Amino acid sequence: MVRKFLLSKSFSSKITVAFLLVILISTLFISLSFYWESNSILKKNVRKSTIQIAKQTGESLSFIFNVGIDTSDFISSDQNIQRAALQLKSSTPYEQTRNSQYINTLLNNFVYSNSFVKIVYVLKEEGSGWGSGTFSEARFKNIPLSDQEWVKEAKRKDGELVWQGIQYDDFSGGGNNTDLTLPVGRVLKDFDTLSNIGLVQVHLDGRSILNTIGHLKLGKTGKFFVVDNEGRIMIDSHLDRINKKVENPDLFRHVVGDNHAEFEFTVKGVPYYGVKEPLSNGWMLVGTVPIHEISGQLDRLQSWILFSSGVFSMLAICIGLFIAxxxxxxxxxxxxxxQRVQQGDLKVRTAVNSSDEIGFLSKQFNNMIDEIENLMQQVKSEQSEKHHAELRAVIHRIHPHFLFNTLSTLRWLIDSNQNNRASLVLSALTHLLEANMGKSGSIIMVGEELDIIQKYLVILELRYEKKFNLELDIEPGTEILPIPRMLLQPVVENAIFHGIVPKNTDGRISIKIHSNNGDLEFLINDDGLGIQNDKLKELNDPETAVKNGEIGIGLRHIFDTLRLYYALNWEWSITSGPEQGTTVRILLKKIVESATKH
Known part of the structure; x- marks a missing residue:
């Protein structure tokens, strides 16, 4: 049945298929184009935003790390600390007390002066040392310092920094209030002998670091963490993952094995998007998020598009059948x-009494049959006028053609129903012609020229069914200055015809008029398509453009007006760029002084 319907030659089947194809094709094309473009833009913007967030966060973390590095460098280079650590056992009790006060004060000053430094320690392996804040020497003595992995690594690196993952401070005496910190340590050296005389350990504020990456959001479940160059997790909101290598082999390979800032990997069959940013201490900030959390809404949009296409298709069939x-x-x-008339029956008449074009055609058809019948009667009764009767019959046979053209015009007027619009256009045109045909001659005031432009814009808005916003910035007093008629209107006309109308959108035109040292300057700016560089170069050399016939009638009128009225006392320049709008500058020199004198 469907096949028979599609293959039918009837008008109803054709118009139904036409409605279906128009609605279905346009809906699918627009919807799918919107989906593909939105998907591309969304992914591009999300990835760009994610990279920017990772970069900014990396800079914040690097700043915190650099604070720890600078603090460690300053303490390691302090000669008083070196001397106290070197002469700890050989100094007198008084000197030990004085050194301890100095070092403790210095370490506490570091903590108080920088919000990212939580605790600072200067330690000796034999069980003595100094520390800021809640440093517990009793707890420190119970911990074999030489067995600590960071101490061993600090000795191997011989003065270079040793970074540890985020952890609770082992030497704090704060009890349950032990601080969460990120330690960075190194050996303390005697600058004279370059021998190790102790250890320096700076503890950065772990809560601030976790807050820095904890506030970042990637989708609903995405997160950021920090790994070292071996793929071990050093900073993570889940502390049980600290110092453990990244479990997912695909993610581990991207984190450690390549230099790409963006990558994709899978976790249990779920595709993920990842981004990474290097930090100042050699670590890497890594962010991961399931891809469906980025584009999930677009997937739902695609399903809605398919559903709506089906609904519109059924609606097209119903509308097509009804209209057909x-x-x-x-x-x-x-x-x-x-067909009956074709068979020779001229007594039949149509009974279509509708008020539309088909009803009008039916009435005209009946009139045509009446006239044809009368003509045939005349042919039978007046043999002497046979030739003329045949001529009249031929004339009447072409009436349907004339009728078709007439009906087409009438149909356009009836369908468009533009009586009010035509009245508004005619009214605006009357006012415009009245303004242009005024009695003020070829010289008018600036205010009159602006009034003409405003009336002209009314016609253009009605013609193109667009809104052209006119912004005026007129220096008081300039509106009464005399200028040649139609000096500014062609610029506005060009801005609309060549700049704004091709965009098929509403537009903006601004006119700024001000005086400076007797000169009168006009700046006409639009937000249209702009002018290509080669064409712009031609328009800024009007004399050459006129010679070569490369300038339009409107701009030619302005050039001739300026040349004839102001000799060499004028300037003209046009600035523009593709998709950047156009600004036309006209400068009339000494016109304000001249008008004032007169």
């Missing part, structure tokens, strides 16, 4: 009557 039925019924009646 309303249109074809009177057409079929008229066709049947025409």
């Amino acid at each position: 039925g309303r249109v074809t019924k009177p057409v079929k009646q008229l066709t049947q009557i025409m």
